[in-house]
Amino acid sequence: MNREQLITLISEKLKLIRTEKTFTQDQMSDLLGLSKKTLVQIEKGRILAGWTTTVAVCTLCRDSTILQHELGGDPLEVVDLIANNGTLQPKEKTMGGYIWWKNISEHDGFRLQQNVISQHFRILDNNNFRLISTFDEQIATKAWEKLKL
Missing domain, CATH: 1.10.260.40 (lambda repressor-like DNA-binding domains)
Structure with missing residues (x-):
């Protein structure tokens, strides 16, 4: 298509x-x-x-x-x-969030962050690939807790 x-x-x-x-x-x-x-x-x-x-x-x-x-x-x-002309990356890489993001928590190279403008949350791995992004703090927290297990 x-x-x-x-x-x-x-x-x-x-x-x-x-x-x-x-x-x-x-x-x-x-x-x-x-x-x-x-x-x-x-x-x-x-x-x-x-x-x-x-x-x-x-x-x-x-x-x-x-x-x-x-x-x-x-x-x-x-x-x-x-x-993208038929090419997808398995996960979206971010720039790491050093300007618009504040780190809420870190564990084994993973980071739970919140955007200082939009207030949405995301979890990044140690290579700055986004694993989840949500406005719902409970969803972000649950995903973070599962990741820490």
């Missing part, structure tokens, strides 16, 4: 995805940053969604069974593969 094929697929399935998520056209257009008129044009097949809208749909409606069925799994993996 290439970029154009994904754009076409998302454009053709957008109304079904919106309906599955029980969004009104107003809600969906607001979520995607589109005018309602543009959303209606896409849903009626008069225009295609752009790449940014396609990525937003795949991201924000990632758990859609329609999307997962049409793409054979995780929509973000498909977007990532297309955007």
Whole structure:
């Protein structure tokens, strides 16, 4: 699958995805940053969604069974593969978080960090690969405790 094929697929399935998520056209257009008129044009097949809208749909409606069925799994993996010319890293490497991140705890080379701006949490391994990222402190703490065992 290439970029154009994904754009076409998302454009053709957008109304079904919106309906599955029980969004009104107003809600969906607001979520995607589109005018309602543009959303209606896409849903009626008069225009295609752009790449940014396609990525937003795949991201924000990632758990859609329609999307997962049409793409054979995780929509973000498909977007990532297309955007990176078919190459994915097994884990996302970070820069280690020395500017925007504060270390909350360290254990055996692993670090639990919190972003000083967005306040979300992540766990990095000793090579700065992100293992988890979440806004939920309880999820981060549970993952951290499991890692320490």
